[in-house]
Amino acid sequence: MIATESLSKRFPRVTALDRLSMDIGPGVTGLVGANGAGKSTLIKILLGLSPATEGRASVLGLDVATSGGEIRERVGYMPEHDCLPPDVSATEFVVHMARMSGLPPTAARERTADTLRHVGLYEERYRPIGGYSTGMKQRVKLAQALVHDPQLVFLDEPTNGLDPVGRDEMLGLIRRVHTDFGISVLVTSHLLGELERTCDHVVVVDGGKLLRSSSTTDFTQTTTTLAVEVTDTDAHPDGTRALRDALQGRGIDTEAGGELPGAGHTILLTAEGEETYDLVRDLVADLDIGLVRMEQRRHHIAEVFKEEPRQEPVSERAAAWAATAATAATAQQEGGER
Numbered sequence: 166m167i168a169t170e171s172l173s174k175r176f177p178r179v180t181a182l183d184r185l186s187m188d189i190g191p192g193v194t195g196l197v198g199a200n201g202a203g204k205s206t207l208i209k210i211l212l213g214l215s216p217a218t219e220g221r222a223s224v225l226g227l228d229v230a231t232s233g234g235e236i237r238e239r240v241g242y243m244p245e246h247d248c249l250p251p252d253v254s255a256t257e258f259v260v261h262m263a264r265m266s267g268l269p270p271t272a273a274r275e276r277t278a279d280t281l282r283h284v285g286l287y288e289e290r291y292r293p294i295g296g297y298s299t300g301m302k303q304r305v306k307l308a309q310a311l312v313h314d315p316q317l318v319f320l321d322e323p324t325n326g327l328d329p330v331g332r333d334e335m336l337g338l339i340r341r342v343h344t345d346f347g348i349s350v351l352v353t354s355h356l357l358g359e360l361e362r363t364c365d366h367v368v369v370v371d372g373g374k375l376l377r378s379s380s381t382t383d384f385t386q387t388t389t390t391l392a393v394e395v396t397d398t399d400a401h402p403d404g405t406r407a408l409r410d411a412l413q414g415r416g417i418d419t420e421a422g423g424e425l426p427g428a429g430h431t432i433l434l435t436a437e438g439e440e441t442y443d444l445v446r447d448l449v450a451d452l453d454i455g456l457v458r459m460e461q462r463r464h465h466i467a468e469v470f471k472e473e474p475r476q477e478p479v480s481e482r483a484a485a486w487a488a489t490a491a492t493a494a495t496a497q498q499e500g501g502e503r
């Protein structure tokens with residue numbers, strides 16, 4: 166779908182992209198990097214809106230240097246910044262964008278109604294955009310990117326400014342753009358953690374350079390750590406402690422799940438094999454406490470960056486960013502697990 170070869174973009178004072186080579190196939194792909202990593206610059210080059218300084222790129226098999234117009238006919242674009250006219254309604258604006266993409270008037274109106282419904286805007290679509298919440302504005306921007314039924318969409322930081330619920334809703338919508346309509350997606354974010362549930366593939370850039378490009382499952386392989394959660398009973402008012410003691414008695418080291426509220430009820434231990442699962446099951450049965458869950462933990466994308474030493478040196482900025490993202494991802498995960 167997208168290929169770049171030694172793609173560079175230099176501004177007088179900064180190199181925004183530095184010999185970036187990558188291949189992106191169909192599906193939902195996350196482009197992750199700290200602010201200033203070069204994500205928006207890459208999207209503008211891929212749309213043929215800004216020329217590269219060096220190297221080559223193609224989108225849907227079309228050369229960005231010569232076929233920008235054709236690419237923009239077949240690709241939708243949701244820009245990062247607020248760019249919506251405040252005085253017109255979502256319907257008027259999206260119909261206008263559909264007409265600009267070449268749809269005849271009736272088709273433009275029909276597609277607009279369908280697309281706005283799909284992104285979750287109903288009666289409010291007749292009100293001026295100026296009175297919309299950030300979440301509603303993001304939905305209008307998504308709708309105008311989809312209205313001409315593109316093969317591929319570029320979504321630049323679509324979760325920016327949204328609260329956690331709004332972010333989850335937007336990520337769900339993005340996933341459905343692919344599953345319901347078969348449209349491939351390139352979505353950017355400066356948060357590593359939020360893309361692992363949405364994307365099939367993740368590309369990480371820092372300082373305009375490619376850090377890693379892998380499928381999400383490669384990033385989030387299962388670990389050998391088992392997370393176990395049990396209930397308390399009258400006989401064992403602290404069921405977690407009782408199980409930890411029993412495991413320790415069998416020579417198995419454990420640690421608490423974390424410092425977040427509630428995470429202390431999770432016990433983490435290393436699974437040597439099937440026998441560890443059996444032992445936990447038997448000890449829980451002997452203690453006559455309830456087993457809430459026993460699952461193998463998966464890596465989070467951010468943990469991969471925290472733990473894996475890479476061959477290429479990572480800039481201090483990237484390391485700091487990965488550490489922040491790891492904390493955020495872990496908090497999100499622990500919150501979701503409780």
Ligand SMILES: Nc1ncnc2c1ncn2[C@@H]1O[C@H](COP(=O)(O)OP(=O)(O)OP(=O)(O)O)[C@@H](O)[C@H]1O
Pocket residue numbers: 176177179180181198199200201202203204205206207245322
């Ligand atoms: N037109 C421009 N002129 C000069 N420098 C630019 C221009 N556009 C971008 N840059 C610089 O290029 C670098 C990459 O910017 P870019 O907007 O692509 O990053 P980004 O990853 O999209 O981050 P953000 O989400 O903060 O926009 C930054 O240092 C930015 O200041």
